[in-house]
Amino acid sequence: MSDDDQQLRVSKIRNGTVIDHITGGQALNVLAILGIDGTSGESVSVAMNMPSDRLGKKDIVKVEGRELSQNEVDVLSLIAPAASINIVREYDVVEKHRVERPSMVEGVLECPNHNCITTEDEPVESRFAVVDDGVRCEYCDTIIRDNLPAHILAD
Amino acid sequence: MRHDHIISAKQLSRADIEAVLDHAAAIAEEPGAYSDRHADTLLGMLFFEPSTRTKMSFTTAMKRLGGDIVDMGSVESSSVKKGESLADTVRVVEGYADALVLRHPMEGSAKMASEFVDVPLVNAGDGAGQHPTQTLLDLYTIRESAGFDDLTIGIMGDLKYGRTVHSLAHALTNVDARQHFVSPESLQLPRSVRYDLHQEGAEVREHTDLDEILPELDVLYVTRIQRERFPDEGEYREVAGQYQIDSETLAAAKDDLTVMHPLPRVDEIAHDVDDTDHAKYFQQAHNGVPVRMALLDLMLGGEPE
Numbered sequence: 001m002s003d004d005d006q007q008l009r010v011s012k013i014r015n016g017t018v019i020d021h022i023t024g025g026q027a028l029n030v031l032a033i034l035g036i037d038g039t040s041g042e043s044v045s046v047a048m049n050m051p052s053d054r055l056g057k058k059d060i061v062k063v064e065g066r067e068l069s070q071n072e073v074d075v076l077s078l079i080a081p082a083a084s085i086n087i088v089r090e091y092d093v094v095e096k097h098r099v100e101r102p103s104m105v106e107g108v109l110e111c112p113n114h115n116c117i118t119t120e121d122e123p124v125e126s127r128f129a130v131v132d133d134g135v136r137c138e139y140c141d142t143i144i145r146d147n148l149p150a151h152i153l154a155d
Numbered sequence: 156m157r158h159d160h161i162i163s164a165k166q167l168s169r170a171d172i173e174a175v176l177d178h179a180a181a182i183a184e185e186p187g188a189y190s191d192r193h194a195d196t197l198l199g200m201l202f203f204e205p206s207t208r209t210k211m212s213f214t215t216a217m218k219r220l221g222g223d224i225v226d227m228g229s230v231e232s233s234s235v236k237k238g239e240s241l242a243d244t245v246r247v248v249e250g251y252a253d254a255l256v257l258r259h260p261m262e263g264s265a266k267m268a269s270e271f272v273d274v275p276l277v278n279a280g281d282g283a284g285q286h287p288t289q290t291l292l293d294l295y296t297i298r299e300s301a302g303f304d305d306l307t308i309g310i311m312g313d314l315k316y317g318r319t320v321h322s323l324a325h326a327l328t329n330v331d332a333r334q335h336f337v338s339p340e341s342l343q344l345p346r347s348v349r350y351d352l353h354q355e356g357a358e359v360r361e362h363t364d365l366d367e368i369l370p371e372l373d374v375l376y377v378t379r380i381q382r383e384r385f386p387d388e389g390e391y392r393e394v395a396g397q398y399q400i401d402s403e404t405l406a407a408a409k410d411d412l413t414v415m416h417p418l419p420r421v422d423e424i425a426h427d428v429d430d431t432d433h434a435k436y437f438q439q440a441h442n443g444v445p446v447r448m449a450l451l452d453l454m455l456g457g458e459p460e
């Protein structure tokens with residue numbers, strides 16, 4: 001608790017989101033999920049491989065002026081299952097919650113099978129069931145195990 | 156059993172499977188008794204890729220139940236050519252028919268289409284995905300010729316891309332069959348199928364050489380290894396040649412081994428096997444009619460005997 005407070009104080013953000021307890025080494029993938037590559041000008045700070053009682057090593061990402069959508073949180077939970085989301089307004093954490101592993105992610109990932117009907121111009125959203133070792137397309141059964149951020153649908 | 160749509164053999168429980176097979180057996184026994192069962196029923200045929208055999212089998216089944224078909228015709232002559240989505244096509248055609256049969260080159264197409272219609276839809280093959288009526292007729296043939304008790308089956312050929320094989324292997328987990336998979340290393344089962352089989356508690360036994368297990372088998376299910384899976388003709392010939400059988404190969408098998416093939420075959424089963432008691436692949440193809448009659452009858456509200 002006090003440990004957290006201290007780290008949140010390191011470079012405080014005014015309005016935005018602090019994602020804490022990210023699995024060590026996953027911070028850049030978290031940024032990929034949020035579609036942040038630095039070109040759109042948000043102020044972002046990243047701490048990687050910080051000591052953590054719970055995780056051994058953890059990453060922290062702070063994004064000014066941005067809150068996360070449920071879809072983003074769902075995908076984030078798959079690569080950083082212990083992450084907590086802190087919503088900051090006027091320098092205060094007004095809301096804090098842990099991510100939950102969803103049973104399904106919809107409309108976020110693109111099926112890597114180019115012959116899957118969800119990749120066509122049809123009125124249907126991609127839908128993946130979360131399974132033990134990845135996510136699985138509900139339409140064609142293709143399993144994505146590695147590098148989920150690379151499969152995020154472009155807006 | 157009352158399923159609105161038949162998309163994948165995976166959705167069928169052992170009880171569902173037995174209900175279809177029992178009903179198919181009753182129909183095969185006395186086909187004439189069902190000939191006006193579904194008079195005035197129209198089956199909408201949506202074949203987005205040519206599959207003459209499957210289409211004929213469904214057409215025969217519907218007509219033998221007293222009904223008829225309405226056929227979209229070839230894709231070249233339809234609105235699909237003008238860029239209509241599949242979701243729109245099925246919503247239009249469901250207004251013409253009491254049930255739909257869909258064959259489409261893309262995986263997941265039948266599942267998606269079923270989400271847009273209220274009439275029952277049967278998947279007649281979605282790309283490399285599912286083809287549940289093929290699986291049911293395979294199961295019917297296996298039950299008829301070898302039975303489901305204490306069954307040892309070998310599945311051989313292209314196990315990587317062969318959807319028939321994936322669907323059959325999954326369905327066989329319902330009957331506790333011992334399954335052996337025989338293929339070149341480059342054409343072994345894909346991981347999504349392996350995952351499913353493990354989930355269902357099946358032990359996946361893989362072999363590159365048929366001789367290792369041939370003497371134990373009650374059923375040998377042979378599939379075609381396609382030329383386009385290999386970079387060059389020479390490699391194809393060398394590899395595919397090891398997975399062809401003839402009457403000499405079968406000398407090492409049990410006398411009552413059943414040999415099956417989804418057809419068409421090219422050279423993976425030599426013609427000299429046709430005259431042996433092992434050959435059940437033509438019977439297997441014929442079984443498609445009573446099995447599809449049974450499935451359509453149950454889907455359209457018929458009660459099993």
Ligand SMILES: [Zn+2]
Nearest residue numbers: 111116137140
């Ligand atoms: Zn897919």
